[in-house]
Every structure is written in C-alpha cells, then in structure tokens.
Amino acid sequence: MFQAVGIGSKIAKASIAIFDSGMGGLTVLREVVNLMPEERVVYLGDTARAPYGSKSREAVLRYSIENAEFLVGHQIKLLIVACNTASAIALEHLQGLFPFPVVGVIEPAIERVLRETKRQRIGVLATRATVASNAYQQGICSRLPEAMVKAISCPLLAPIVEEGLVGHPVADLMIESYLGGMRDEQVDILLLGCTHYPLLKEKIAAFVGEDVVVIDSAESCATHVNKLLVELGMRELSDGIGMGAKFFVTDAPDHFREHASEYLGDGWGELDVELVSTKA
Amino acid sequence: MFQAVGIGSKIAKASIAIFDSGMGGLTVLREVVNLMPEERVVYLGDTARAPYGSKSREAVLRYSIENAEFLVGHQIKLLIVACNTASAIALEHLQGLFPFPVVGVIEPAIERVLRETKRQRIGVLATRATVASNAYQQGICSRLPEAMVKAISCPLLAPIVEEGLVGHPVADLMIESYLGGMRDEQVDILLLGCTHYPLLKEKIAAFVGEDVVVIDSAESCATHVNKLLVELGMRELSDGIGMGAKFFVTDAPDHFREHASEYLGDGWGELDVELVSTKA
Numbered sequence: 079m080f081q082a083v084g085i086g087s088k089i090a091k092a093s094i095a096i097f098d099s100g101m102g103g104l105t106v107l108r109e110v111v112n113l114m115p116e117e118r119v120v121y122l123g124d125t126a127r128a129p130y131g132s133k134s135r136e137a138v139l140r141y142s143i144e145n146a147e148f149l150v151g152h153q154i155k156l157l158i159v160a161c162n163t164a165s166a167i168a169l170e171h172l173q174g175l176f177p178f179p180v181v182g183v184i185e186p187a188i189e190r191v192l193r194e195t196k197r198q199r200i201g202v203l204a205t206r207a208t209v210a211s212n213a214y215q216q217g218i219c220s221r222l223p224e225a226m227v228k229a230i231s232c233p234l235l236a237p238i239v240e241e242g243l244v245g246h247p248v249a250d251l252m253i254e255s256y257l258g259g260m261r262d263e264q265v266d267i268l269l270l271g272c273t274h275y276p277l278l279k280e281k282i283a284a285f286v287g288e289d290v291v292v293i294d295s296a297e298s299c300a301t302h303v304n305k306l307l308v309e310l311g312m313r314e315l316s317d318g319i320g321m322g323a324k325f326f327v328t329d330a331p332d333h334f335r336e337h338a339s340e341y342l343g344d345g346w347g348e349l350d351v352e353l354v355s356t357k358a
Numbered sequence: 359m360f361q362a363v364g365i366g367s368k369i370a371k372a373s374i375a376i377f378d379s380g381m382g383g384l385t386v387l388r389e390v391v392n393l394m395p396e397e398r399v400v401y402l403g404d405t406a407r408a409p410y411g412s413k414s415r416e417a418v419l420r421y422s423i424e425n426a427e428f429l430v431g432h433q434i435k436l437l438i439v440a441c442n443t444a445s446a447i448a449l450e451h452l453q454g455l456f457p458f459p460v461v462g463v464i465e466p467a468i469e470r471v472l473r474e475t476k477r478q479r480i481g482v483l484a485t486r487a488t489v490a491s492n493a494y495q496q497g498i499c500s501r502l503p504e505a506m507v508k509a510i511s512c513p514l515l516a517p518i519v520e521e522g523l524v525g526h527p528v529a530d531l532m533i534e535s536y537l538g539g540m541r542d543e544q545v546d547i548l549l550l551g552c553t554h555y556p557l558l559k560e561k562i563a564a565f566v567g568e569d570v571v572v573i574d575s576a577e578s579c580a581t582h583v584n585k586l587l588v589e590l591g592m593r594e595l596s597d598g599i600g601m602g603a604k605f606f607v608t609d610a611p612d613h614f615r616e617h618a619s620e621y622l623g624d625g626w627g628e629l630d631v632e633l634v635s636t637k638a
Contacts, residue, residue: 126417127407134610137406234528237517248514248531255528330414 091314092155093118093324094303097145100128101334102236102273103160104341106183107323109300110158114307116314119323120152122354126329129236130163131207142168146176148326148354154178155312158303162204162272162295166211179306186302187269187295188217194291197266198222201290202229203256203282204271205236214271228263232256232272239274242340249278253285260286269293277341325351371594372435373398373604374583377425380408381614382516382553383440384621386463387603389580390438394587396594399603400432402634406609409516410443411487422448426456428606428634434458435592438583442484442552442575446491459586466582467549467575468497474571477546478502481570482509483536483562484551485516494551508543512536512552519554522620529558533565540566549573557621605631 094114096107100123107121122145124130130138142164146157157180159165159172165182173180191200202214209231218227234252243249260268268290270279276294283292307313327334331351338349374394376387380403387401402425404410410418422444426437437460439445439452445462453460471480482494489511498507514532523529540548548570550559556574563572587593607614611631618629 126413128412132408132610132613133406137609233521234514234517234523237514241513243514246535248528248535251528251531255526329417330412333412 091118092153093120094156094158094307095120095122095149095152095154096158096160097122097124097142097149097164098161098273099124099130099141099164101125101240101337101341103158104338105273105276105294105296106158106160106299108342109296110303111323113300113304114313116316117307118314120149120154121323121325122149123325123327123334125327125334130161131205131236133163135167138163138167139171142172143175146172146180150176152324156181156303156307158299159183160273160296160299162208162213163211166208166213179310181299181303181306183273183295183299184213184217184271186298187271187293188214188221189302190293190298191218191267191269192221194293195222195225195267197264198225199263199265199267200225200227201260201263201265201268201286202227202271203232203235203268203275204229206231206233208271214269226263226265228260228265229271230256230260232275235278236272236274239277239340242337244277244281249281253278253281257282257285265290267291267293269295271295323350325349326354327351328354371398372433373400374436374438374587375400375402375429375432375434376438376440377402377404377422377429377444378441378553379404379410379421379444381405381520381617381621383438384618385553385556385574385576386438386440386579388622389576390583391603393580393584394593396596398594400429400434401603401605402429403605403607403614405607405614410441411485411516413443415447418443418447419451422452423455426452426460430456432604436461436583436587438579439463440553440576440579442488442493443491446488446493459590461579461583461586463553463575463579464493464497464551466578467551467573468494468501469582470573470578471498471547471549472501474573475502475505475547477544478505479543479545479547480505480507481540481543481545481548482507482551483512483515483548483555484509486511486513488551494549506543506545508540508545509551510536510540512555515558516552516554519557519620522617524557524561529561533558533561537562537565545570547571547573549575551575603630605629606634607631608634 094117159182165184169182209229215227215229276296331353335351374397439462445464449462489509495507556576611633615631
C-alpha cells in the first residue's frame, strides 16, 4: 500500500491527511482548514468499525495501520491521527512506519497545558478508553511531576454530540454530573481530551467559570501542525485559498454527508464523500 | 463454514445459538435461560464491529452472515438473531441460508402486540436505525391496518444502559424527553424494540403508567423460541438443569466478562468467554 510522498515542490502540493474512527475528527479538520485555508486536506472516517473506544488495543492498532496505509495512497505530506484512542495506542507505531510526520491529538494538547498552567492543577475530560489509556495523565506528570492531574471519564458526552443533543438539557445534566466534583479540585486548566467535546466547549467553559482555561485538543493539534509544516518548509502558502477537502468513509457515506456540518459548521456546501472498503 | 446440525436425538442435545453486535443480546439469553434452563446456549457478541445501528445495510448483512456461519460450527439447532438491526436487515436472508429455524427479536414481539392490544394504539421505542428500518411499524400495520403506530427513536437509551447509568437521573430525564409526547397518543401497548431497553423496563413502565402494557422484545423472543422448539420436538427436557452457556466475542473479552452481569443479573459466576477472530 505504501507510496512515496514526493520531494521538494511536490511536497508542498501534497495533502494533510486526517483519520478518525468516525466523525469526531472533523473538529480537527475544521481547525486545520480555519488555520491553513491554503492546504489541501484528505479525511478518512473508519465508520464501518467505529467507535474505537470500546475496542481492544490490538484491534485499534490494526485499524489505525490500515487507515494510514489507505491515506498514504493519496499523496500526503503529513498524517493527523484525529482520534484520541488511536493516538494513545497507535501513534508511535505509525511514526515508525512512515517517512512523513505523524501527529496525534494528545501531545499537542499536553504541550499547550504545560505552557498555560499556572497552578499545575489540571483536569482532563475524555472517554472511558482514553482515561484508561493514561496517556494524558502520564504525558503531563512525566514533565510536571508535581502537577495534580484529575482525569474524568465522560462516556455519555460523545453520544450526546453524535445525536445532536448539544442544546438539550441532557448536555447540561451530564456536564454537571461529570464536572460537579471538579469544582473542589481547583483546577486552573481543563483539557477536552475527545474530538467530540469542542462542540460542548462553550457549555463546559460556562460551567467551570472563567478562572479555568479550557483547552481543546482539536485546536491545539491544528496549531501544532501549522507550526510544524512551517518549520519543515512544507507549508502551502499559495494564494489560492480553499484548496478543498476530500472525504472517505468505510461505511454509510450518506449519514456522513448529512451530519458533517454539525462538526464542521456551515459554509461547506455538499461534501465530496466517497465510500471505500476496508478489510472488515 | 457450514456444518450439519445432526438429526434425531442429536438435535435435542444441540445448542440454541444467539448472536448480537455486542452485549445487548444478553437480555435475550437471560430470558432464554430463565425459560429453558435445560438448554445449552452458545452466544456470539461481535464486539469488534459493534454497534450495528450506525452501519449500512450491506455491512450489517455481511456481519450477520459471518456471525451465523461461525455459530453453525458449534452444533446448533436454532439461531436467535438477538439484535434488532440485524433482525430487520438480515433475518430473511439467514432463514434462506440454513436448514434450522432462525428467529429474530422483531416478529415475536409484533405477534405479542397483536395478541395483547385492545385499542390498537401502539408505541414503539427503538434505536434510530431500527425506527428507520420501519420493521416494527410495517410488521404491525400490515396485519392491523387500522392500528395507530407511533415509533420513537431513543438513541441515548442504549449508551445509558451500556454505561451503567440506569440508576442515574439521566435515565429519567431521557425517558421523559423521549416519552413525554407519547402520553398524548393514548397508547395501550408500548413495545421496547431494543435489547438494551429491558434494563430500563421498570422506569419506562412507571413513567407511562399501569394502563399501558409494556412488551419487551427479549422476553417475547424467548417465549416464541420455547414454543417453537416444543412444536418441533426439539426442546431439551432432560432433568439436568443449567446445561451451561458458552460465550464468544470478536474483541475485548475482559470487558465482556466484567460487564455481562449488568445484563444477565447475578448468579452466573465467572463466564466462559473466548476471543475469536472475524474477518474485520
């Protein structure tokens, strides 16, 4: 499946590739396009096997490799693993497999936490699988050994976003239920460690109050990618904006097409979504 | 993959096979074992590809055939498709493939509705995919053309059950949110069209009040299977009770082992759960 990504000027015209288990990674794509409108983006949602959070390490590793191998066939210059579960489990392996940069959503968020925390009291919200992977807690504590890190599993928040219930009282109830105890922890940073949570960012920020900085892993990932591409001289800086995005899914393209705007916001028009087969 | 199921006395000693996309089908297994404790049961949870509700018809059909083919290798006399999505999409196809009875969760529940309804005003609660499949609505209306059938998608109820939040206020909030409008419909029957919902049956019954008969598709499926096996002379009636259950999963056996009691109730001890590979 491997294909060379090209060199020199060809690299600059190659795409930023993004994969996720489903639609959550679209929040990362949105930030990438906002920050780097000149870049071409190719996205793969592995909707046939979503969600990854309840799957084993072996399964997530295998799915991640297959996703990356598929995207390598589309002239890419950088790969974003826009899924916390896959970032926690498969990132290092993928970095060893390919010659181009492979960026996850965890490390850029941790780096931003390290830059912004003042009192070293950090809250992390994530799915059950991401919390259990210990990736955020370990990543923060290994560099700030005296930090207090409190991770909270919020398993119902992703389904609430997926079902379009961001404006329903259930979103407020579950934010209160998951975050009620967080108030006593006196955190100064709250990290949203799931690509679905940016859609709940305003509500979460309102709940924890303005003294808490809410860091969104989609946004910090895009910021990191922009900086990295500039440093590597691989940033597309042509005048033509809106180089476009191409979307692939492994199942149910119509559902993806209909619901993508909930993650991407308006102004995208009809998306170019193509069904591709995996080994599933 | 196909294997003959044996004839005569061998049939009586063969197993009842059950598959589901994950753990929800365990509510069907529980009812089967309660009603037919002398039967041997073999269960496959396709946890590597769960949930099916968000997958395409093609994917669900293919997964269902693979699951059935796997179970056929375990000396079975009857197959229960304990998943509403797979029942709606794959049942007829599976019935054409195999010589033994293949029973879904939809038809037995509809038959019970037809027997019990007095005012022919019927509510159906199910996942988004099951409601969209129209299987319950069509199945009822084709035999009771003047019936009023009101189906409601309750996409958050299955995650609430899966996350062990049956006793949390979010269960009450979402039951009220989904069923609030149902009160005006004056239904006399409320059908629970998802294998996760039996765990919420008490709360749902309390919400709709005692004038509404709540029918649970897991229970009606087991009742139908019992009757069918007796009619076919294939019911195991040996004295030895607790012939045992064997469980297979396509991913994450530990998670299955730890959480099965939420669906099965207590008294099962350590389950015999084996990881098997699918083509995924």
